Amino acid sequence: AQRVTQPEKLLSVFKGAPVELKCNYSYSGSPELFWYVQxxxxxxxxxxxxxxxxxxxGFTADLNKGETSFHLKKPFAQEEDSAMYYCALSPPHGGSQGNLIFGKGTKLSVKP
Amino acid sequence: DTAVSQTPKYLVTQMGNDKSIKCEQNLGHDTMYWYKQDSKKFLKIMFSYNNKELIINETVPNRFSPKSPDKAHLNLHINSLELGDSAVYFCASSPNNVGSQHNSPLHFGNGTRLTVT
Structure with missing residues (x-):
């Protein structure tokens, strides 16, 4: 089954601390992975x-096919990074165009 | 110069009513979508539509129907509203992938917060 899992509903860090928002996916093939922010x-x-x-x-994300992960990282969090972050998966080109499968989202809160 | 615009921003209505949410995009995109974000912030696709194909998420009740008067518009009509329809509805669009090696990202509207009382 196609699925995107974001295990953390809420992530709270202090300004300047590193942050990692986890994302794992389940898909039989080579999907495209995205991070959306709200x-x-x-x-x-x-x-x-x-x-x-x-x-x-300042954010980066590396696709790890072996671990089926696409974690979002930033070495030094800023207060303006506070937002809702969604990891999303799209079938490879040629599949259902743009039909993103979203994770449930992680709310990042960066405290001063 | 808003790319994807939705109206209204807020919609409060009673159970049993019929309502529509409008969406317009000025990006020249070929495909438009409706997503539903529930109270737990979970985003789920409802429809994707271009001038050739309507794809309906099988979990969407048939009370929901997309209507596209032209390529730049995809309105969402909801019949016999229920309490569980309360959510934020997002319209989105993307260009065709023809000629591209990868899927195009989506451009979202600001959302319409629907409250059914």
Missing amino acids: YSRQRLQLLLRHISRESIK
Whole structure:
């Protein structure tokens, strides 16, 4: 079954501390993985995707096919990082276009 | 210059009523979607639609129906509203993947918070 698991409902860290939001997936094939972020009172927006291999706002995520994980990391959390983070999976190109399967989300709270 | 816009932002209505939520995108995208975010913040796709194909999530009750007057619009019509329909509904769009090696990310609207009393 296709599934995205984010084990932590809430993650609270202090400013300047490292942060890791966990994401594991279940999919028989090679999906595309994304992280979306929803800041307070704002729309859901793409943060990064595994094919880009880039750092956005200091966040990185590496796809580990062996562990079927796509954890989101940032070495030094900032207060403005506080938001809801969703890990999402999309079938590989040629499958159901854009039909993302979302995890249940992790609320990140960065305290001063 | 909002890319994906939804109206209304808030909708409060009584059980049994019929209501619609409108969505418009000015990105020239070919595919549009409706997602439902429940009280626990869980996001789940309801529909995806382009001018060729409507894909319905089988768990969506048939009281929900998408209506697309043109490529830039995908409205969500809900009949006989129930308490459990209370949620935030997000519209999204993406371009076609033709010619691309990868799926395109989605562009979301701000959401419509529906409260059924």
